[in-house]
Amino acid sequence: MKVLSVDPGYDRLGLAVIEKNKKETLLYSECYQTRNDLPFPERLGLIGNRVRELISSYQPDAIAVEDLFFSKNTKTALKVSESRGVVIFQAIDADIPVYEYTPNQIKVAVTGYGKASKIDVYTMVSRLIDLGKGKKLDDEIDAIAIGLTFFALYKNTEHELGV
């Protein structure tokens, strides 16, 4: 089973592809950036195309996206939501189910603690999955954490269903 996980944003979009057989393997991750001197609609176009390319390359079985939390900065939150809508549209357009998790669900799934810091998340992610060589950017780590959350909660759902 393969999941494409996305930490939505317009400046930086965290993307990860994780496959699980017996354990999770990181197939791909990146922090996709769009230039801030581009008109915003162009940036949304680039984001949608990047997600569509990854769907086409990796053929994931599910797409996991972080839910937007309440934000003090409404303007930023609205722009992130536009990016989020574009990402979700690519999933539906490719007939792939979408799973959404709140920041709290992600922190609990990865670290066991809802108030975990960025460093706690990084530390636990690097214990749970082989990140390979090179330092990962925050947005990549967030995307990987979202993918790990998918497998943690998906497994639980299977257990609950008695699968």
Place this chain on the structure above:
Amino acid sequence: MKVLSVDPGYDRLGLAVIEKNKKETLLYSECYQTRNDLPFPERLGLIGNRVRELISSYQPDAIAVEDLFFSKNTKTALKVSESRGVVIFQAIDADIPVYEYTPNQIKVAVTGYGKASKIDVYTMVSRLIDLGKGKKLDDEIDAIAIGLTFFALYKNTEHELGV
């Protein structure tokens, strides 16, 4: 010149196609609704597909979309923004330029008054363009107003440029 104008939303999406030769003609309008018992990603998928269909049918030269204003209800605003992102993505994906207008710009362009009521807008829209038979829904009227704003401001830009 033809414009597809969109009043973004997830429950009801106002859509209009207006062509201008000497004067504006309304080619099409609708209030596109998505069922509220569908999962939200599915609704975004339907919205994107509907906009893509209209682009394909009418081949507009521009897409005009209302800018989201600050909202007291953040949750609703975030969902409208997701829908907005999906709409804008369709435009960029079809290589059509996007024009965005604030509610204030639209009211001023259509009625000359930034604090115009819904009824003022309806009245002026029905004077500016032949709405044909049958009552139009609010979201349709809003979409038509956005299209009329596009032509009002586009014309001004031409004058400014000395075209």
